Amino acid sequence: MKIAAVLILVYNRSIVFIKRNKKLKVHPGEISFPGGIFEPKDKHLLNTALRETFEEIGINPVCIKIIGKMKTFETFITRIKVTPFIGISKEKKLNFFINKKEVENILIIPILHLLDNKNKVIVPLKFNDKIYYNTFYYYNNNLIWGATSRILDEFLKDKNTLNQLLN
Numbered sequence: 117m118k119i120a121a122v123l124i125l126v127y128n129r130s131i132v133f134i135k136r137n138k139k140l141k142v143h144p145g146e147i148s149f150p151g152g153i154f155e156p157k158d159k160h161l162l163n164t165a166l167r168e169t170f171e172e173i174g175i176n177p178v179c180i181k182i183i184g185k186m187k188t189f190e191t192f193i194t195r196i197k198v199t200p201f202i203g204i205s206k207e208k209k210l211n212f213f214i215n216k217k218e219v220e221n222i223l224i225i226p227i228l229h230l231l232d233n234k235n236k237v238i239v240p241l242k243f244n245d246k247i248y249y250n251t252f253y254y255y256n257n258n259l260i261w262g263a264t265s266r267i268l269d270e271f272l273k274d275k276n277t278l279n280q281l282l283n
Contacts, residue, residue, distance in 0.1 A: 118196045121165035122151030124271055125180065126281050127205040127224060131268075134172055135221040135258065147223065147260045149200065149267070150175075165201045173222055174213025179206050184277060186270060191263045192243050200267050202277065225255050227282060230272060 125132040131149075138145040152168035154161060162185070166177040184202040191198065212222055229235055236253045239261075251269050253260040260268060272278065 118194075119154045119161070120152055120196050120198045121154065121161040121168070122149035122198055122200050122267070123165040123169045123180070124149055124186075124200055124202045124267070125169065125175070125205065126203065126227075127210055128208070129228070129282055130224045130226045131230070132173070132210075133223040133225060133260070133264075134219045135223060137216070137218055137220050145220070146262065146264070147258055148264045151198070151200075153196070161199045162201055165199075165203075172215050172219050174215075175205075175210060179210065180204070181206050183280075186267065189263050189267055192248075198263055198267070200271070202271070204281070223255065223258060227272075227278065229255060230268065231278075 133147050134150050136146050136148060150169040150172045151165050152172075154164045155167075158164040158167060162182065166180065169175050169180070170177060180203040182201055182203045186200040186202065188197050188199045190196070214222060230253055235255065236251050238249050238251050241248050241250050250261060251265050253265055253268065
């Protein structure tokens with residue numbers, strides 16, 4: 117089974133998401149956090165999240181303060197184990213450099229938008245004869261679903277972290 121790491125990058129009370137290039141073989145066109153598959157040279161999953169964030173959107177790890185690590189999630193279809201890390205931008209202004217081979221666009225979504233019940237819906241999904249309830253988030257004609265939305269759900273339930281980020 118493959119393992120991966122993603123970064124929940126908090127920037128100006130918002131979260132940085134990427135829209136994956138539609139030509140990618142895995143999860144094409146989906147909204148996700150920056151991140152990717154662990155490589156032995158990374159030595160640690162945190163290094164994977166930071167390396168992939170730099171490769172995909174050009175944010176140097178020195179610009180990020182890591183404040184936490186979440187539990188590992190598994191993607192249903194591709195069976196990848198994903199560990200999310202939470203980081204805060206140390207910079208008031210980030211200069212993004214999009215790797216167009218991997219990323220179509222960057223979305224910077226305010227946390228308050230994601231917390232607003234008007235911008236989400238809970239959908240029952242059947243997988244392997246089990247019903248799972250997955251929150252779908254909407255933002256400017258974009259849909260966040262799947263493992264990304266499950267990770268986001270857990271992140272948004274952590275009131276202590278949210279209070280720290282929003283105050």
